[in-house]
Amino acid sequence: MEKADSKYRAYVQILKEELLPAMGCTEPIALAYAAAVARKVLGEMPDRVTAAVSGSIIKNVKSVIVPNTGHLKGIPAAVTAGIVAGDPDKGLEVLAGATPEQIMAMRTFLDERTVTVEHLDSGISFDILMTLYKGDSYSRVRIAGYHTNIVHIEKDGTIIQQMDALNEETPTDRSLLNMEDIWDFINTVDIDHIREILDRQIRYNWAIAEEGLKESYGANIGKVLLKNSGNDLSIKARAMAAAGSDARMNGCSLPVVINSGSGNQGITVSVPVIVYAKALQVSDEKMYRALALSNLAAIHQKTPIGRLSAYCGAVNAGAGAGAGIAYLCGGGYEEVIHTIVNALAIVSGIVCDGAKSSCAAKIASSIEAGILGYNMYVQGQQFMDGDGIVTKGVEATIRNVGRLGKEGMRETNKEIIRIMIGQ
Missing domain, CATH: 1.10.4100 (2-methylcitrate dehydratase PrpD)
Incomplete structure (x- = not known):
């Protein structure tokens, strides 16, 4: 294959897009990422959280231990970890910098605040709708299609980011x-x-x-x-x-x-x-x-x-x-x-x-x-x-x-x- 060929460049790019670093099982990490982004948008620690997720997310998070949480397991743990210790700029390594103090704070958050999990039946197998509330204020982040694909960011009714198409494809055409x-x-x-x-x-x-x-x-x-x-x-x-x-x-x-x-x-x-x-x-x-x-x-x-x-x-x-x-x-x-x-x-x-x-x-x-x-x-x-x-x-x-x-x-x-x- 010639190096000037567009297909050659596409194959290299596909490897770059797919072979990404991630900490822990990628579905709970995607939840933590969504929560970390929503926490940054909200600008303060939430009083309560609603995580609406597709069935396949429920399936893939239910039984796995979330890393850097002191062996916490499940959707509320992943969400809490993202809120308390997540760095949204690190993508799928969102929890890499969690400190012992933050890990202790995760347990306190779970004890004192409400994390509600809802089944989101949107027809998209990978779908996360994360909403954080602080009094009358809220932030909302949606990830759909794949783990870091943020398609919606909203705060207090104002849409900050919106993508029209929800799909399961990453940028380079895999049909090649x-x-x-x-x-x-x-x-x-x-x-x-x-x-x-x-x-x-x-x-x-x-x-x-x-x-x-x-x-x-x-x-x-x-x-x-x-x-x-x-x-x-x-x-x-x-x-x-x-x-x-x-x-x-x-x-x-x-x-x-x-x-x-x-x-x-x-x-x-x-x-x-x-x-x-x-x-x-x-x-x-x-x-x-x-x-x-x-x-x-x-x-x-x-x-x-x-x-x-x-x-x-x-x-x-x-x-x-x-x-x-x-x-x-x-x-x-x-x-x-x-x-x-x-x-x-x-x-x-x-x-x-x-x-x-x-x-x-x-x-x-x-x-x-x-x-x-x-x-x-x-x-x-x-x-x-x-x-x-x-x-x-x-x-x-x-x-x-x-x-x-x-x-x-x-x-x-x-x-x-x-x-x-x-x-």
Whole structure:
């Protein structure tokens, strides 16, 4: 791909837009961000708060520990953290600067003031409407479509910011992505154009994976996998990624570089590839190209599904990791695309029932499917056109999976939310 090509520039930009640092699970962090912005607009500490959120936000915040809160959990905790300690200028690292005194103040705020949570059924899967009240004054902030997309800011009836369109797209057109062009891009990209983005992903995501193995977090899936693994490289790849999720879902304050709006997906597309790159002792350049492949392949698969769904995003990320590992092991384009198709055929039935400790196990299963998908193809085995949702061609199969995740699982998502809120 020529560097002057508009598609080349778009692919670099997509990586810049997607591979962002975030602290903690991105949905509670988005709530904290909205609350921090609303607090700044209000100009004083509120007496009470109403957080109206879409069902998928409820699902993804209910069971996860919010970082830098002293292990507080849930929507009121995330909102309170943003009000008390949030820095709106830091985006998805909004809580990075929380002090011990502020963490204590969060508990006081929750004890003394009212945080009301309402279900917002707007038809948008990612929707947050945050309203802070102080006497007769109020501020209101709406985030819709994705985690930092502020579409409305209002104070005391005066609209400060308003966007007409609510969508789930970030600026650069993701429909430009396809596996053939991704393959061309990762083999021709000037590494200096993506080095800084990927260096941060390597540094952040490897650090949280190591933290997950060092301390006790959640169900310790990473440690469970490693206990009897011997020297099995595939198990180590699964274990390291799972350990990163163990830590992230259970209050670790280390940041993660995300993919498709998700820290778990960011960990899944990167950590297994780094494990294989280290073990195979490949050049830094080859590791960067493998990471570009895994990241872009995952983004491409996730685009038709949308940010939040009942379809587990670790599946896409695991298939992307499998593609990156196939490349590191000497695979060409055919190996890469058949790895993705095989992986999707194996684990596309995993549902997303919110962010919590079991995400680490789903990550491990998805990475296992990615690696198995590659091993199948190099041994002359593959799932064929007509095997369930698999059809002829990688792009057609990705479209089928996108349809399954976005349309087919719409009612599944609603039922999961009803189950989780006890209806």
